[in-house]
Amino acid sequence: MKAFTYERARSVEAAVKAAASVQSARFIAGGTNLLDLMKLQIETPAHLIDVNHLGLDKIEPTQEGGLRIGALVRNTDLAADQRVRRDYAVLSRALVAGASGQLRNKATTGGNLLQRTRCPYFYDTRMPCNKRRPGSGCGAMQGMSRSLAIVGVSDACIAQNPSDMAVALRLLDAQVETMAQGGAKRTIPLADFHRLPGDTPQVDNALQPGEMILSVTLPKPIGGIHVYRKVRDRASYAFALVSVAAVFGQNGQARFAFGGVAPKPWRTDGADAAASQGAKAVAEAALAGARTTPHNDFKKALLRQTLASLYRQQEAQA
Amino acid sequence: MTSDGFTRRHILQGSAAATAVVPGLTQAAPPARSVSAQEGSRMMALDMKVNGRDVHLQLDPRTTLLDALREHLHLTGTKKGCDHGQCGACTVIVEGRRINSCLTLAVMHEGETVTTIEGLGTPERLHPMQRAFIVHDGYQCGYCTPGQICSAVAVLEEIEAGVPSHVTQDLDHVGWSDAEARERMSGNICRCAAYPNIIAAMRDVAGEDKA
């Protein structure tokens, strides 16, 4: 790791101020993604601001009947929260499908949303990568792209967003509450939070430099049957090849969000509208405009089959 | 290596390359509790309670909890496997929860309580899980075992506390099963594949061994 200085922030305001005053400062929460990347010198912050002790670890009801999840709530605690299990089960399911018990004990809501891609070329500093080193080229496009995205990609980057939690949050129409430099607060719908790569794949999300996530809010519960299905190379402790978060409602209505297939948690109006027509129609609508490589073309069929399996399960239980 | 310069290991491990080096953790510098952002790494003071003992260290902030335990406190029971959170050999219990000690900085644990394999039990007074691993032959080479045991102890507590897992059928009814134990232990890799015996040891300690 490159040398850095470390401070434990005493207040949210102080943390945001510190981030503004030191060049290349980073917040550190669970540290499970940031330290991994710092060991590989993919991230080289000069200063770390520890945001673990700011009271942002609570889950509270909102006036609108939803929940406000503090940015520092651990993935384990969010998955185990009684209200989340009862009213937002898809979120509990997505969380426990991610990483390992040890990692979930550390990983936080904010950090999970900001975890960087698992593209193998992003991780290998000997390789070209437009996300890691803008303008250096994309090693993955002509290389080992099996795990990478098939929709929402660009000529510059085909990296996938690896988060399971974010897929469920996208399905539930979550919003991200932040504090920017100078102390101004704003709310960003999760739909607009993660960016598509375009020709600036180095920018993952809508946060400004030094902007801090304070919380994530969920609207009031929508009922229905909540499922999260993750397909991966081994039964546990692996990132998704594809994943589907779904809430099945009345009369064939359903909504869907998808992981492993796009640079952001993927949701389309078309897929939801096709719900009553079955798995094939939903998959087609979700993957409209897909651009695959010979290595990751299988994800189209895999997503269709995963949806088909979910539909069969729904029918069996109906 | 493939023609693309990737080892099979890179691909299987979700691509977090395991090529890190941790340079010069012990450069001398004047001890100071506060650091100024303009200067490079400075030593920082750290107090923790490790295995019931108060410890006081001066550390470069880069020092992971794992390196603090092994290199500074000489508690070498906790092992460094991948150093990237992918194998679980470094699992310790901090403030009652199991974590990967390789992916956290020691200075983030000021004032906290850490339990390592050495603190769970001693050769004379084994922790029930340590004894069960011996009885059920829950290891072969033994390298992953300290992490496995710390994890296993915490897993039984997590089930007790009702924390759901990926294989929990009904999110409101969390209980012991072999499948639950296997899923919850997936963050601890055993190269010798002692898995069946690890589950047997856990089943024993969970009091589910009557069948």
Ligand SMILES: Cc1cc2nc3c(=O)[nH]c(=O)nc-3n(C[C@H](O)[C@H](O)[C@H](O)COP(=O)(O)OP(=O)(O)OC[C@H]3O[C@@H](n4cnc5c(N)ncnc54)[C@H](O)[C@@H]3O)c2cc1C
């Ligand atoms: C071996 C392994 C397997 C994994 N498997 C999965 C998996 O299957 N599914 C999955 O979804 N995830 C998986 N993960 C990723 C894991 O979920 C993330 O590492 C974790 O969620 C990151 O959270 P953190 O709190 O540790 O973030 P940190 O590492 O602390 O931070 C990550 C980033 O967010 C920034 N940040 C943190 N908090 C804030 C804040 N409040 N405001 C602004 N910026 C902030 C940091 O500056 C940093 O840039 C895996 C990780 C590992 C190591």
Ligand code: SF4
């Ligand atoms: S796909 Fe994106 S992250 Fe991967 S090598 Fe190409 S530019 Fe980098």
